[in-house]
Amino acid sequence: MxxxxxxxxxxxxxxxxxxxxxxxxxxxxxxxxxxxxxxxxxxxxxxxxxxxxxxxxxxxxxxxxxxxxxxxxxxxxxxxxxxxxxxxxxxxxxxxxxRPLASYPFAAGTTALRGSVYERRVKLGETPVPIGNATVQLEWLDDDGTTWHAWGSLATTNSAGAFTAVLRLARGQLAQVDQPVRADRNPFLDGQGRMTVRLSVRRQTGSRKQAVFPLPLGRVADEVYAWDELQ
CATH class of the missing domain: 2.60.40.1120 (Carboxypeptidase-like, regulatory domain)
Structure with missing residues (x-):
């Protein structure tokens, strides 16, 4: 969206x-x-x-x-x-x-997630069933270890179940078009320089599941999510 x-x-x-x-x-x-x-x-x-x-x-x-x-x-x-x-x-x-497509030529240093959401993981050679028109919300963990911040606007999966989300950070701080940079907002990074991200997927039926995972800062990650594996 x-x-x-x-x-x-x-x-x-x-x-x-x-x-x-x-x-x-x-x-x-x-x-x-x-x-x-x-x-x-x-x-x-x-x-x-x-x-x-x-x-x-x-x-x-x-x-x-x-x-x-x-x-x-x-x-x-x-x-x-x-x-x-x-x-x-x-x-x-x-x-x-x-919003960028998965084919967008991201510049070096961009923190982004190119994801796909399917009903379940399948064996090699089988075709996965995509979950289209689902709302995807991403949040990142503050370095205080407890506070979650919204990752820009909501994303929506297309008919193939794919979505792309980009995080704009200024010197490690949260930066959005309609809000000033907040000096007290910095992402928590683990020993490998990865942020902690929470993904929530809401289907048109209203059902919602989520997952928490590490995401490298300054890189574009490609991830696949299975609905039956989300919590």
Whole structure:
């Protein structure tokens, strides 16, 4: 699930007079703007967005009551597609963080988890049954040994049961777009430089299971989880 923020900032001057609303797409790993390789579609509206000099997708004056949803469909960039209901769209600037796919080219030093959730582990040659559209929450253990901190926003498994989660830390501290860095938040690291991470998976039925495991700091880990092994 991508993170959506309402940001009340002036649009680029060339579009201020007639602008209705705009979408800012951000790479959730680098926080850089994404303005190419992706289609942004406003279903129900007649006009297509204009990409302005700042990389924003801007819609000019039109009847917003006809808007049904915003669809963000990556074509050549490694991000998950996003849909935004009309009720969530603000009249000024909307910021959307795009979640990376497993094929995303993570830079060295990135702490990330590429995971897959299946019903159960299978023997070699058998096909595992993926758990799709499940909500995945990740938390990391503070160096006080008792406090758990949320790892960014929630992730959602795709039809193949896969998800990707990236942790942004600043000098070992928690850093999020909408919150200041907290000097009192530092991850607990074991003797091998690994964080302690808690994963919780909630299915559409409402049932929930979790697991606790070590995760190397500054590396991208690939993990497979079996529902029948989670607690």
């Amino acid at each position: 991508a993170r959506l923020f309402e940001v009340r900032l002036p649009l680029v001057r060339a579009y201020t007079r007639d602008a209705m609303f705009a979408i800012e797409l951000l790479d959730s790993v680098t926080l850089e703007r994404v303005s190419s390789g992706v289609d942004v579609i406003a279903k129900g509206l007649l006009r297509q967005p204009v990409v302005n000099a700042g990389g924003l997708f801007v819609w000019l004056t039109e009847d917003l009551k006809n808007l049904e949803k915003i669809s963000i469909e990556p074509r050549t960039v490694p991000f998950e597609p996003v849909e935004i209901a009309a009720a969530q769209v603000a009249r000024q600037l909307n910021r959307v963080e795009l």
